[in-house]
Amino acid sequence: MSLKEAARKPIGVFDSGVGGLSVLNELRAQLPGEDLIYLGDTARVPYGTKSSLSITRYATQAARALIEQDIKCLVIACNTASAVAVEPLRASYPYLKVIGVVEPGADACGRVTRTNHIAVIATESTINNQAYQKAILSRDPSCVIQALPCSLFVALAEEGWHEGPLVEAIIKRSLEPLIAAQVSHFKKPIDTLVLGCTHFPALKRPIANVLGEAVQLVDSAETTALYAKNMLSCEKLLNPQRVGQTRFMVTDGPERFARIAPLFFSEEVLSSEVELVDIQHYAERQNSH
Structure with a gap:
């Protein structure tokens, strides 16, 4: 052929x-x-x-x-x-x-992060499998990674709840461990967040609103x-x-x-x-x- x-x-x-x-x-x-x-x-x-x-x-x-x-x-x-x-x-x-979708997302992290402190949100299976963590660290072992399961975001995306005060309140509550890390003992704050589920890009705007401009979002779809x-x-x-x-x-x-x-x-x-x-x-x- x-x-x-x-x-x-x-x-x-x-x-x-x-x-x-x-x-x-x-x-x-x-x-x-x-x-x-x-x-x-x-x-x-x-x-x-x-x-x-x-x-x-x-x-x-x-x-x-x-x-x-x-x-x-x-x-x-x-x-x-x-x-x-x-x-x-x-x-x-x-x-x-x-x-x-994991490898392209991990590659993008290396191009985006400046502090090497990266967060990953995904479903429970993806987080437990540590696929993103392994892929990111294989490219740069100096990275510090926080991984957080956010399965509830799938339901929000599928129901069309993509923005508004209630959606942001749910996202803020779900991301509390990451938000807390921004002011914790870490010398370098999180500056990159991987949207490790293909439902999550639908929530990109409220997630960005909750985390602020200092955190860059890596869209696995894009x-x-x-x-x-x-x-x-x-x-x-x-x-x-x-x-x-x-x-x-x-x-x-x-x-x-x-x-x-x-x-x-x-x-x-x-x-x-x-x-x-x-x-x-x-x-x-x-x-x-």
């Missing part, structure tokens, strides 16, 4: 639900010519409270469903799945470019899209077409998915255009080969 033919293949994107649409939105902005296929595993959301074994199994099934669409690149638009399953997927599919763009460019796999198409697949509730999608994605999503799929079917086909 020629590079020109490979470049015209779509990019596959998957998440445990709708939060990964924030990554899809950035991919569409950065790569307008690409065909994108998004799979939301809405039947089993959230991944953030599941075991590593279950997350890897779900991610493998989602990946297989997208690989059967003949994709050129797989973007794991889920911090939890990236933290747990990116290496198993790379090992299973060495011929495929697999991009998670950094992942830029990473994908650079990678495809280097591999000469950018699609030359002017306008790409977007397909949506979910494992449950296409109507609810279409209703919530505008909270994370800038284009209209019609429920009639959201395909309902059974990714267990893909796993069974994979295992039978």
